[in-house]
Amino acid sequence: MADQKPFPLNAWYAAAWCHEIRHELAARTICGKDVVLYRKSTGEVAALEDACWHRLLPLSLGRLQGDEVVCGYHGLVFNADGRCTYMPAQKTINPSACVRAFPAAEKHRLVWLWPGDPALADPALIPDFHWNDGTEWVGEGGTFYSLQCDYRLVIDNLMDLTHETYVHAGSIGDEAITSAPFEVTHTGRTATVTRWMIDIEPPPFWKKQLGREGHVDRWQLIYFQAPSTVVGDVGVALTGTGAPKGDRSQGVNGAFLAAITPESETSCHYFWNFVRTFRRDDEQLTRDIQRAHVNDGKGVYDQDHAVLEAQQKALLRHPRLPFYNLNIDAGALWARRLIDGMLAREGAPRPPRVEAAE
Amino acid sequence: MPAAPDWRRARIAATQDLTPDIRLLAVEPEGAFVAPTPGSHIQVGVQVEERADTRSYSVVDAGRDGLYRIAVKRLPTSRGGSRYMWSLAAGARLTVSAPANHFELALGRSHYTLVAGGIGITPIRSMALALAEAGADLRLIYAARTRADLAFADELSTLLGERLQLVVSEEGERIDLDATVATMPACGELYLCGPIGLIEAGKRVWAKAGRPAASLRFETFGSSGRYATLPFTVRIPRLGLEIPVPENRTMLDAMEDAGVAMIHDCRRGECGLCAVHILDAAGPVDHRDVFFSDEEKAANAKLCTCVSRLPGGVLTIDTADRAA
Structure with a gap:
């Protein structure tokens, strides 16, 4: 690829220490990708693209509402899969409205993130x-x-x-x-x-x-x-x-x-x-x-x-x-x-x- | 604003007629190949009469051989894009964008039900291939008017076996959405692509079953309605305009051509920006968008001009071209 960066994307990278990710929004940039991390009430870590689908405001500037992220600008809500579940001032939701969800896994006291093709994100490949x-x-x-x-x-x-x-x-x-x-x-x-x-x-x-x-x-x-x-x-x-x-x-x-x-x-x-x-x-x-x-x-x-x-x-x-x-x-x-x-x-x-x- | 598409030159590597009116085109782009993800589409530069325009076509597979395969249905009442696409033979030159995805397939779910109506099979096929390869629990329900219209049916049948259900409306069969949803596991996801009636019915059944809205994924091509695609007339009393909308133009395009200032973004009936007030309609309004709710559509107060139409007659509207 012409614009390939000097790091592979199809790999697990440490994004945080497990203890750093709590039920609150934490921003990280991993391989040039802005990511917002948080721990769901189930204990699992969610990792979403840190840019609202609507106007790209970092979602990390918003807040958590249960296990969903509320954008701090116009209140769009995204679930832990990155799908929009609320849009202001309309009865429906644009079917294509979503932000990217990154595969994330916890192992060896670290949170690992896979910035590349999610289809290839095999947890067995964690270092x-x-x-x-x-x-x-x-x-x-x-x-x-x-x-x-x-x-x-x-x-x-x-x-x-x-x-x-x-x-x-x-x-x-x-x-x-x-x-x-x-x-x-x-x-x-x-x-x-x-x-x-x-x-x-x-x-x-x-x-x-x-x-x-x-x-x-x-x-x-x-x-x-x-x-x-x-x-x-x-x-x-x-x-x-x-x-x-x-x-x-x-x-x-x-x-x-x-x-x-x-x-x-x-x-x-x-x-x-x-x-x-x-x-x-x-x-x-x-x-x-x-x-x-x-x-x-x-x-x-x-x-x-x-x-x-x-x-x-x-x-x-x-x-x-x-x-x-x-x-x-x-x-x-x-x-x-x-x-x-x-x-x-x-x-x-x-x-x-x-x-x-x- | 959405990112400008990354246009590149391409050629038709091969064509194959899948049904009497669905043709598979294998498009070989120049330069670096961006692989399409399941559910994605490419845009194609088309010539309609003397005008350059763009159309979006879903990619039907993962393009592992460096080709974008799209399937184009020839529509007698189309806006002219399909006629242009059908004029392309192997070797023909064209311009295409890199793939984009408005209908993404999420991986790792416990169950998938895919439902395709007619040419809606195109993105669903790429999903079925990816899910089958990943060993996912999936089921595909694929409906068309006649058996001969079921593009890809044989190969999907070989791939999916019992997991494929074909529905032929001419033989009196109908997709039973209630039963389909009722038999899905609680964590299952439903992916739906087809005419607007199918999408609306799917949304209703899904909501009635108390399923989480975010687990119903759908895409419509904005090109199908409940009524035939016919020419009609838009009347805008405040502006003193009477604008003919030919069968191969959208109402939005016709209004812009006539000099009416309009705002719009998605052009596929999702964002609602191009909606205008309906003052009077000579017949039923053919709402082809997914922006308005069922109730809003029934109220007929507004329509999305990028996709919705009137099946003939006069539609009287008001636009935003006023002080307040």
């Missing part, structure tokens, strides 16, 4: 994000709404953790990351970067979490699911205790979680969490870890935030595309290849045609 369920792994994350960068820049960032050495020096950064070999593998929908740093001095954050002296084996197993979720299984264990072979009992294990949702071509919503399997009942630790990530500009994700937005500005000022890639970008490039594949399938020009004998 595996079970680390966020709050059961086996614990942690409290957040969202950078309207992060001012192309969602793919966040994926690049997470798929190559050598940046930790420079962006996050003093916490999780370490020279060892830049010298350890890594392996990149992929399937039709996933890409994985595997990096083991054997027998190293642990960086400050991990040294503190481990609470034990000595060298460690550190791992970063980064798992991308197209189009835009990334899960990084990370941790350290005392060297020689068998972590590379699968025994992590003498270590501490965390996972960074990222569901990245395009808002526009140059902005995105970044749903993040950092979860762990150690000291799971330690709520103070949960708060500390959250603050280590986002803390009024001083957390590690605040550091990424600044870099990503500056990078997007630079991209717009220097349209020298494509930018150059290095060996370290292999994971990001596989991720982008998978996204490009989805885009190609969506934007496929008309299928080859057999002249039918009609």
Whole structure:
């Protein structure tokens, strides 16, 4: 398609944390589509196009009446399927009056929205994000709404953790990351970067979490699911205790979680969490870890935030595309290849045609 | 205002006569192909006598091969669009819009009953194909005047088997809407396309059964009424005008041609903007819109000029062309 955007539409994208969607109207822009979300009295989440059929006023400026949305301009009412159920000053309702209803589903503590062809919206395609369920792994994350960068820049960032050495020096950064070999593998929908740093001095954050002296084996197993979720299984264990072979009992294990949702071509919503399997009942630790990530500009994700937005500005000022890639970008490039594949399938020009004998 | 249609050049890839007066046209557009969703239509630029005009035709399938298939009924009393469409042979050039949808099919419902009357089968066919493919619980009731008029009947029968009910009025059969609605599950949706009488009856039965109004979906082409399409005369005493409305023109077009200032939007009898006051009618007013309620139509105080007519004679009206 000539006007195809750089994000697939036939995919589930995180639109909100479940707890954010209550029986009230909440506006989001997902893949360039303005959406109004609310929770029905049945508990299900409804997602409608955020523009009245009549005069396009955002429905999110209106109000809920039961499980229906009343436009704040002329009072047209739309049900959770997007169908108009009331029009002022007439006895009938235009049969074609409706706003688009988007498939929405809740899983892994997030509300997922499908901005593309509803016929293809299979809930089984929701990314595996079970680390966020709050059961086996614990942690409290957040969202950078309207992060001012192309969602793919966040994926690049997470798929190559050598940046930790420079962006996050003093916490999780370490020279060892830049010298350890890594392996990149992929399937039709996933890409994985595997990096083991054997027998190293642990960086400050991990040294503190481990609470034990000595060298460690550190791992970063980064798992991308197209189009835009990334899960990084990370941790350290005392060297020689068998972590590379699968025994992590003498270590501490965390996972960074990222569901990245395009808002526009140059902005995105970044749903993040950092979860762990150690000291799971330690709520103070949960708060500390959250603050280590986002803390009024001083957390590690605040550091990424600044870099990503500056990078997007630079991209717009220097349209020298494509930018150059290095060996370290292999994971990001596989991720982008998978996204490009989805885009190609969506934007496929008309299928080859057999002249039918009609 | 509705978005301006995205016009593109196209050619007729093939034609096929489905019935003595329904012809299938496969239209191949140039440029990027926008796939039609079930219930959608394309607009086609037509030549009627010396005038360029547009007509809307429902797309009958998902166009997976990059073609828009439309089925056009040749109407002796039409406004001239069908005559033009029937003049097009394979290879002919024409102009079409990208698909738009005023009759959207919602997915994931527990049951669907589709009812088509006559050429109303066109959007219903695209819905039946999509629902059958999705494995939905559906039933299709399809009525026509004679058995020979039932376009697509054989293939629909193969596809749907027992789920298809054909109704031939010439053989004394009628769609039993009461029974149809009564046998639908509570959460079922009814999709209805056909002449205005069928739509009105459907709305009445639906309301009487206490079903939620939003679960009845319908589309009418604004081209069929209770009476024959005949020329008539519009008289506007205040403006001193007497305007002939030929059988192939709408009252709205004829009035605009005569210089009467009119506002309008949908041009298919939905929005009510083109309605005028009736002062006197020489015969029954043929209300073909879905804007007015049954009661309003019976009161005959106003009519929608884009679709409604008089079956001959003189219709005396007043327009908005006055100070207050």
